[in-house]
Amino acid sequence: MAEIEAARVIVTSPGRNFVTLEVRTKDGVTGLGDATLNGRELSVASYLGDHVIPCLIGRDAHRIEDIWQYLYKGAYWRRGPVTMTAIAAVDMALWDIKGKVAGLPVYQLLGGASREGCMVYGHANGADIEATIEAALDYREQGYKAIRLQSGVPGLASTYGVSKDRYFYEPADADLPSENLWSTEKYLRSVPPLFEAGREALGWDVHLLHDVHHRLTPIEAGRLGRDLEPYRPFWLEDATPAENQEAFRLIRRHTTTPLAVGEIFNSVHDCRQLIQEQLIDYVRATVVHAGGITHLRRIAALADLYQVRTGCHGATDLSPVSMAAALHFGLSVPNFGIQEYMRHTPETDAVFPHAYRFQDGMMHPGDTPGLGVGIDETLAAKHPYKRAYLPVNRLQDGTLFNW
Numbered sequence: 001m002a003e004i005e006a007a008r009v010i011v012t013s014p015g016r017n018f019v020t021l022e023v024r025t026k027d028g029v030t031g032l033g034d035a036t037l038n039g040r041e042l043s044v045a046s047y048l049g050d051h052v053i054p055c056l057i058g059r060d061a062h063r064i065e066d067i068w069q070y071l072y073k074g075a076y077w078r079r080g081p082v083t084m085t086a087i088a089a090v091d092m093a094l095w096d097i098k099g100k101v102a103g104l105p106v107y108q109l110l111g112g113a114s115r116e117g118c119m120v121y122g123h124a125n126g127a128d129i130e131a132t133i134e135a136a137l138d139y140r141e142q143g144y145k146a147i148r149l150q151s152g153v154p155g156l157a158s159t160y161g162v163s164k165d166r167y168f169y170e171p172a173d174a175d176l177p178s179e180n181l182w183s184t185e186k187y188l189r190s191v192p193p194l195f196e197a198g199r200e201a202l203g204w205d206v207h208l209l210h211d212v213h214h215r216l217t218p219i220e221a222g223r224l225g226r227d228l229e230p231y232r233p234f235w236l237e238d239a240t241p242a243e244n245q246e247a248f249r250l251i252r253r254h255t256t257t258p259l260a261v262g263e264i265f266n267s268v269h270d271c272r273q274l275i276q277e278q279l280i281d282y283v284r285a286t287v288v289h290a291g292g293i294t295h296l297r298r299i300a301a302l303a304d305l306y307q308v309r310t311g312c313h314g315a316t317d318l319s320p321v322s323m324a325a326a327l328h329f330g331l332s333v334p335n336f337g338i339q340e341y342m343r344h345t346p347e348t349d350a351v352f353p354h355a356y357r358f359q360d361g362m363m364h365p366g367d368t369p370g371l372g373v374g375i376d377e378t379l380a381a382k383h384p385y386k387r388a389y390l391p392v393n394r395l396q397d398g399t400l401f402n403w
């Protein structure tokens with residue numbers, strides 16, 4: 001028995017907002033869980049502080065599955081990003097504690113390493129094709145085996161996924177949502193030349209990826225997938241919104257370009273049909289928004305039956321605690337595909353010292369017992385919460401569109 005004596009929520013903003021749960025046992029062992037929900041951070045902080053923590057006190061931290069079921073079924077109100085992010089934070093913290101008590105890194109508790117490291121993809125972006133290719137060459141130089149290409153669209157003032165900074169990308173950029181303008185026609189014309197230039201400059205020994213960010217209809221996505229086929233992309237991500245899972249049947253009918261989807265999913269039910277009908281190739285559900293390691297393993301186990309592999313979300317709004325959990329999961333899961341890696345700022349890394357490391361395009365969670373991430377609370381206190389929103393997206397006639 002490792003009795004839970006206390007738990008608390010730490011909100012800090014070292015460059016961007018993070019919500020972290022710390023669970024402490026009577027023996028003084030602490031575990032950390034990420035609870036960050038970009039642009040809606042305080043709702044999860046309240047869900048945890050007001051509704052979850054009181055139910056945790058006195059429970060056995062070792063009973064991870066039972067506590068997961070207790071919080072999921074016991075709430076009566078199942079699923080949803082706030083609930084599932086809160087459950088994820090508890091789940092990560094309990095795996096962290098179990099690892100520390102056992103003296104083992106979490107991946108060992110999940111069955112041990114299935115590979116030497118997790119292949120990650122980096123983000124090359126630029127205002128135009130030339131700048132994007134230059135950034136991609138830089139990533140290849142650093143050893144990346146997989147690179148996502150996002151370029152500014154001629155005729156559009158700003159484009160999702162294209163930052164002003166070479167390495168650090170932060171979409172939650174304003175105190176109130178900023179507004180972007182979108183044109184599907186301009187965008188669809190811009191991507192094939194980007195990939196043509198990418199293959200010309202980088203050759204064929206590097207994986208190239210692209211994120212559509214839910215902005216096409218299924219038939220438009222089918223056309224883009226087909227137009228990109230000659231350049232053999234590793235995947236086309238979030239080609240169309242996925243609330244309607246059937247929509248992917250139409251895309252599949254028109255292209256063999258592999259499809260990835262799921263960074264906003266929070267439950268296996270969000271991707272059940274996509275997986276069982278083999279409408280996707282990679283599932284992007286991630287530890288922090290999909291119920292923690294415990295639930296993500298369930299999603300991956302279903303996906304494995306249908307040759308769907310993992311490709312977990314890993315943008316900067318997933319804290320180093322999530323990144324570590326993703327790497328322990330990714331190192332052990334049989335059907336790992338790739339892991340997104342968007343590096344955090346030095347301010348974030350200083351608040352969350354961690355054992356995971358990058359080498360030659362691969363990442364390893366390290367062998368520190370537990371998840372291998374700490375929190376420097378003195379430093380965290382110097383970065384108070386700052387309201388920040390993701391942008392919204394409008395068509396050129398003012399219609400609010402998909403983001």
Ligand SMILES: O=C(O)[C@@H](O)[C@@H](O)[C@H](O)[C@H](O)CO
Nearest residue numbers: 038171211263314315316317
């Ligand atoms: O693939 C990705 O990393 C993106 O889609 C993210 O930038 C995403 O928009 C943010 O993480 C949202 O919080």
Ligand SMILES: [Mg+2]
Nearest residue numbers: 211237238263
């Ligand atoms: Mg994405």
